[in-house]
Amino acid sequence: MKKLHIVSNRLPFSISFDDGNPTLTPSVGGLATGMNSVYKDFSGNWIGWPGVASDSQSPADLARIDALLEKEGCVSVHLSNHEVEEFYEGFCNNTIWPLFHYFAQYVDFHAEFWDAYVEVNQKFADKTLEVIEDGDYVWVHDYQLMLVPEMIKSKKPNITIGYFLHIPFPSYEVFRILPWRDELLKGLLGADLIGFHTYDYERHFLSSVRRLFGYEITFNEIHIDDRIILADAFPMGIDYKKFDDAAIKINQTPLKERSEVHRELEKYFLMDPDRKLVLSIDRLDYSKGIPNRLRAFGRFLENHPEYRGKVTLIMLSVPSRNNVIHYQRLRSEVEELVGSINGLYGNINYTPVWYFYRTMPFQNLVELYSMCDVALITPVRDGMNLVAKEYVASRINQTGVMVISEMAGVVKEMGEAIVINPNDENQMEKAILQALEMPLDEQKKRMATMQKRIRRYDVFKWAKEFVGALNRVNKIQKDFLAK
Numbered sequence: 001m002k003k004l005h006i007v008s009n010r011l012p013f014s015i016s017f018d019d020g021n022p023t024l025t026p027s028v029g030g031l032a033t034g035m036n037s038v039y040k041d042f043s044g045n046w047i048g049w050p051g052v053a054s055d056s057q058s059p060a061d062l063a064r065i066d067a068l069l070e071k072e073g074c075v076s077v078h079l080s081n082h083e084v085e086e087f088y089e090g091f092c093n094n095t096i097w098p099l100f101h102y103f104a105q106y107v108d109f110h111a112e113f114w115d116a117y118v119e120v121n122q123k124f125a126d127k128t129l130e131v132i133e134d135g136d137y138v139w140v141h142d143y144q145l146m147l148v149p150e151m152i153k154s155k156k157p158n159i160t161i162g163y164f165l166h167i168p169f170p171s172y173e174v175f176r177i178l179p180w181r182d183e184l185l186k187g188l189l190g191a192d193l194i195g196f197h198t199y200d201y202e203r204h205f206l207s208s209v210r211r212l213f214g215y216e217i218t219f220n221e222i223h224i225d226d227r228i229i230l231a232d233a234f235p236m237g238i239d240y241k242k243f244d245d246a247a248i249k250i251n252q253t254p255l256k257e258r259s260e261v262h263r264e265l266e267k268y269f270l271m272d273p274d275r276k277l278v279l280s281i282d283r284l285d286y287s288k289g290i291p292n293r294l295r296a297f298g299r300f301l302e303n304h305p306e307y308r309g310k311v312t313l314i315m316l317s318v319p320s321r322n323n324v325i326h327y328q329r330l331r332s333e334v335e336e337l338v339g340s341i342n343g344l345y346g347n348i349n350y351t352p353v354w355y356f357y358r359t360m361p362f363q364n365l366v367e368l369y370s371m372c373d374v375a376l377i378t379p380v381r382d383g384m385n386l387v388a389k390e391y392v393a394s395r396i397n398q399t400g401v402m403v404i405s406e407m408a409g410v411v412k413e414m415g416e417a418i419v420i421n422p423n424d425e426n427q428m429e430k431a432i433l434q435a436l437e438m439p440l441d442e443q444k445k446r447m448a449t450m451q452k453r454i455r456r457y458d459v460f461k462w463a464k465e466f467v468g469a470l471n472r473v474n475k476i477q478k479d480f481l482a483k
């Protein structure tokens, strides 16, 4: 029976040490959830990096980690500290990430980073080649592994390969900046199906293929000799039911038994029931537009003194890629802005921005989603943004307003939100006011429409549609060869 194997930089578990013993904690991320659903139909392996540098562990611990992962169907690709620096922090997060998010001024063009990227991609491909058998399917994920499809295809042409890019694919004029642009595209073209979150990213990719290689492209089919490669859009969804169910459960729990976060937020409203909460949640990343958002909120308080004491911004910033310099600088900038807004507009009873630099358990996240009147999601560039979908799924009484950036992939599914340009702080300030003053019946009408759409195309549907398309491309290819 054919199997489906997943290849991604991170495995769906994080490793921690409990009393010196390695333990696994399952990730709650969208990818793990979606993949589990397709796993039921095709058993296979998940190939990825366990997230710890191999030379920071003793050989015995490393073997224990591998054994634990193996029980879960995972195969480890070990990365040394040097590889983490040059591949993960280097080429992935200092070259591709900024370039694909249109931060060309942040891009490092180091040949050593590129060499590490090639070597580590080869490691992932070799591990995958060890476990796959003729006729199997392989689904490769994201920008860290763009060379893996070709590295597998060249060794085993009868493997059906899917690739999904979780970040934007930039326009050709940006992509061409990269000295290794041809190699990256060749790597991707080893796949039979190449998926993106939106039609725009797919078009940018096809345009790069056409301009750099001149291949024949009919609609979304690329023809190279006797191969047919399909590019398509698959907007990733969330596990809608999980958020909806959790929000219903919280709502049914008596106040006394709710979490501390929930009780503290209730106190905030008890002081004045007209108070409002605005929510912002992201990884602390420069692509997320956090300083712009804070400045817009500061301007709002400046120009609307009637709202001082009445509206608080809850800002959860999840630590990310701390060893990369631009992330360190961003953290300082954000913390300075939070301090300055709180210093200017706060008083003993009022803190305008509640800032948390940490991760938060699922339960608390849903509490925040359920209790905040407005979600302010303003990335300057974002492949999709699943937080926006999670907020919508958690609004069980259908109130709540979404303010969303036109630069996030998710905007294509959120026509009913207030859409802003994240570089226009004046427009964002107006959007905050509009959101806070939106009548309840209008909120409900907009939210209900978004919920219907996001509930229908959830992460399970996303994964199934991708695998369905892999089956189709397989058939198209066979029919073409049989002609």
Ligand code: G6P
Binding pocket: 010, 142, 143, 166, 167, 320, 321
């Ligand atoms: C984005 C990327 C993922 C990545 C995640 C967390 O969502 O598309 O591939 O795993 O960020 O970043 P990290 O660098 O911690 O893996």
